Amino acid sequence: MPATKTSKSTIRFVLFFMLVTASTLVAQNPDSVKLRQIYDFYLTKSKCYSNLDYLVNQIGGRLSGSPEAEKAVQWAKKAMYEAGADTVILQPCMVPHWVRGAKEKCVLSSTKLKLTKTLNCVALGSSVGTGVKGIKAKVIEVNSFEELEKLGEKEIKGKIVFYNVFFDQTKIRPGNAYGEAVKYRSKGASQAAKYGAVASLLRSMTSVADDEPHTGNMNYDTSISKTKIPSLAISYVAADVLHGSLAADKTLEIYVETHCMTFPDAASFNVVGQITGTEKPNEFILSGGHLDCWDNGKGAHDDGTGVVQSIELLAAFKQMGIRPKHSIRAVAFMNEENGLAGGTAYAKYAKDHNEKHLAALETDAGGYTPRAFGVDTLNGLYKMVVGWKDLFSPYLIDKIQKEGGGADISVLEKSGVPCIGFEPDTQRYFDIHHTAADTFDKVNKRELELGAGGIGALIYLLDKYYPY
Ligand SMILES: [Zn+2]
Structure with missing residues (x-):
C-alpha cells in the first residue's frame, strides 16, 4: 500500500538521519577528537623509545649516589629541554650512598x-x-x-x-x-x-x-x-x-x-621540566617516574619507562601547540628505590614555594600495556576522571579505580594533593623487577607509547577541566 510504503521509507530516513547525526556528534566531540590526535602524536612522533634506549643502554644502572645517577640527572635535564620544557629545575636532595662492591x-x-x-x-x-x-x-x-x-x-x-x-x-x-x-x-x-x-x-x-x-x-x-x-x-x-x-x-x-659499603649521604637532584601555565602558572599538574634504579640491572621497566613517558608529556603539549592553563610538569624523581629523598624534597620545594598542586600522577609499574588509572577520591578527582571512561576505553584503558598514587608522590599526597597511579598490565613486571634482566629489550615500543599516550591524554583533560 502506498501509505504504508511512504511511512516505512520515512521511518528508514529518520533512522538513517539519527544514525548519521549520532555518529557525527561522537566524531565531533572535541575531547574525543583531541584524544585521537594526542594518541596519534604518541604513536607516530614520540621519542619515548629512543630516550629509553639512551637512558638504559648508554647510562645503565643508576643507583642513588652513583656516577651513573649523576649522568642520568644531566641527561634528563637535556631531554626535558629538547622535549620543549620552558624551564627545567634541579631540586637538590641528599641521598644514601650504598655501594655493592665485588660480586656476592x-x-x-x-x-x-x-x-x-x-x-x-x-x-x-x-x-x-x-x-x-x-x-x-x-x-x-x-x-x-x-x-x-x-x-x-x-x-x-x-x-x-x-x-x-x-x-x-x-x-x-x-x-x-x-x-x-x-x-x-x-x-x-x-x-x-x-x-x-x-x-x-x-x-x-x-x-x-x-x-x-x-x-x-x-x-x-x-x-x-x-x-x-x-x-x-x-x-x-x-x-x-x-x-x-x-x-x-x-x-x-x-x-x-x-x-657492600655505606658511605656518607651524597648530593643529588630531582629533575623537573615545566611548561608554564597561561592562566594559573602557580597551579601544577605533574606526571613523574623515578630516575634512579638498582645497580644490578639497567632499570628499563623500573622505572626508565616512567621517566620517558613523563618527559614525553612536555613534547606532546609543545609540539601539538597545546598551551596549558596550569603549569604542567614532568618529574624525574631521585632515590625512590632506597630512601625516597627525591619525593620528600619535591614536596618540601612545593611547600616552600607556595606551589598549589592540583593533581600528581606517578608511572612506576612498568611500560606495559595500559589498563587503568587508580585515582584518589579527594577533591572530586575520581568523580571527574571516571566520567571520562568512555574517552579512554578505545585506547585500552577501561578501568578507572578508586585510590591511586605512587611512592614518590606519597609525600605530596599526605599534604592533601590528590594522586593518580598509572596502571599497566603488571603480570610480567615482577618477573624481572630489581634484576639484571630489567633491560631495554623487555620493553615493547607500542606498549610504552600507548601508556605515554594515556598519561598525556589524562593530563590534557585535567588541565582543561579540573577542578571544575
Ligand atoms: Zn620503581
Missing part, C-alpha cells in the same frame, strides 16, 4: 649429600657486607615471622635464617602478592638478628621459577634489633635447591660473602 657469593655445602653448589644471589640494598672473610653457618628455614618467633633464640642463634616465602598465587594483581611478601625483605634481617642469626637469606620476590636473584631495599630497624647482619636474596631456583637440600640434611652449611 653464596655456596651451599653438605658432607652428607656430598654436595657443593653455588647459589645465584644478590645482596639487598642497604645491607652491611660480610667482608672478605665471609660467613659460614648452618641454616634454619622459616615461612613467616611467627615461625621465627616460635623457634626463638635456642634454634636460631649462630645460624643463617632462610625466609622461604612465596608470592600468593591466588592474588590476581602480582603487586598485591609483592606487597604482602616484601616485609621479609625489608625487615627480615632485623627480625632474624633479634634471635641471634648471623645473616639472612630470602627467596627472591617473584613468581617466576628462574635463576635471576632479585634485589631491593632492606632497612635495619633498631627498635627490633641493634645488630646489623648481612642480608641477601637468592634466586627462585636456588631457593628450591636450598629447601630441597635442607629437607635431606638439616646440618648443611651456607657460605655467604658480600662487599
